[in-house]
Structure formats: structure tokens, C-alpha cells
Amino acid sequence: MSAKHSPLDTLIDLAQKRTESAVRSLGELQTQRTQAGHQLEALYDYKQDYRQRLQNAMRNGVPAAHYQNYEQFLTVLDNVIDQQQKVVLTADQQLEQGREQWRQAKRKQDSFDTLVQRQQKTLALQQQRREQRQTDEQSIRAYLRAGAGTF
Numbered sequence: 001m002s003a004k005h006s007p008l009d010t011l012i013d014l015a016q017k018r019t020e021s022a023v024r025s026l027g028e029l030q031t032q033r034t035q036a037g038h039q040l041e042a043l044y045d046y047k048q049d050y051r052q053r054l055q056n057a058m059r060n061g062v063p064a065a066h067y068q069n070y071e072q073f074l075t076v077l078d079n080v081i082d083q084q085q086k087v088v089l090t091a092d093q094q095l096e097q098g099r100e101q102w103r104q105a106k107r108k109q110d111s112f113d114t115l116v117q118r119q120q121k122t123l124a125l126q127q128q129r130r131e132q133r134q135t136d137e138q139s140i141r142a143y144l145r146a147g148a149g150t151f
Contacts, residue, residue, distance in 0.1 A: 008115065015109040022102035029098040033091040040084045047077050 054062075054070045062070075 012112045019105040019109045022105040026098040029095045033095045036088045036091045043081045
């Protein structure tokens with residue numbers, strides 16, 4: 001390729017930057033999804049622990065008002081879990097969109113890479129043909145010079 005910065009070089013640079021940006025974005029989305037999943041797991045664990053405390057309290061006898069407080073808190077906790085499940089679902093969807101954006105950016109970058117490889121092969125073939133033509137011409141000249149002296 002030439003030392004000049006061709007339009008194809010500009011497109012390749014842009015495609016690489018888009019791919020790198022998509023990779024960074026994908027990493028951030030994966031981190032967000034992981035954090036949301038950990039929070040959901042923590043909520044499940046907390047709910048399980050709270051239910052266990054309720055069962056222990058019921059074995060020892062719990063006044064109705066305390067039992068009602070336990071149940072209300074579990075209802076609130078279930079609502080929070082539902083909300084967190086939606087956060088995880090949204091994070092999953094965003095992560096999949098990020099993966100698709102990365103795949104598209106990578107395909108485009110790979111296409112430009114393929115174009116460059118084809119261009120390099122074409123230029124190499126042209127150079128090889130030029131060199132072969134020069135070699136052939138030199139051989140013909142040498143033959144003709146050698147042949148001209150024998151007459």
C-alpha cells in the first residue's frame with residue numbers, strides 16, 4: 001500500500017475504532033449484568049434467610065402482629081425481587097444488543113481487512129508480472145545481442 005493515507009485506510013481506522021468502542025461497551029454491559037445478577041441473588045438469599053427467621057419465630061410462638069409484619073415485609077421483598085428481575089432482564093437484552101453491535105462492527109472491520117488483503121495480493125501479482133516482463137525483456141535483449149554478434 002502507498003505511504004499516503006487512502007480513503008480505504010480511513011474506513012479501516014473508523015471500523016477499528018467502532019469495533020474497539022463496541023468491545024468497551026460490551027464489557028460495561030457485561031459488568032452491569034453481572035452486578036444486577038449478584039443483587040438478585042443477594043435478594044433471594046436475604047428472602048430465604050428472612051423466611052427461615054419467620055419459621056424459627058413461629059416455632060417459638062409469634063404474636064399475630066409480628067407475624068403480620070413478617071408477611072408484609074416478605075411482600076415488599078417479593079416486589080423488590082420482581083423489580084430486580086426486570087433489571088436483570090433489561091440487562092440481558094442490552095447485553096445481547098451490545099453483542100450484536102460488536103458482531104456487526106467486527107464483520108465490517110473484517111470486510112475491510114479482506115479488501116486490503118485482496119488489494120495487496122493484486123498489487124503483489126502486478127509487481128510479479130512487471131518483474132517477469134522485465135526479466136523476459138532483458139533475456140531477449142541479451143539473446144539478441146549475443147545473436148547479433150554471431151552473423
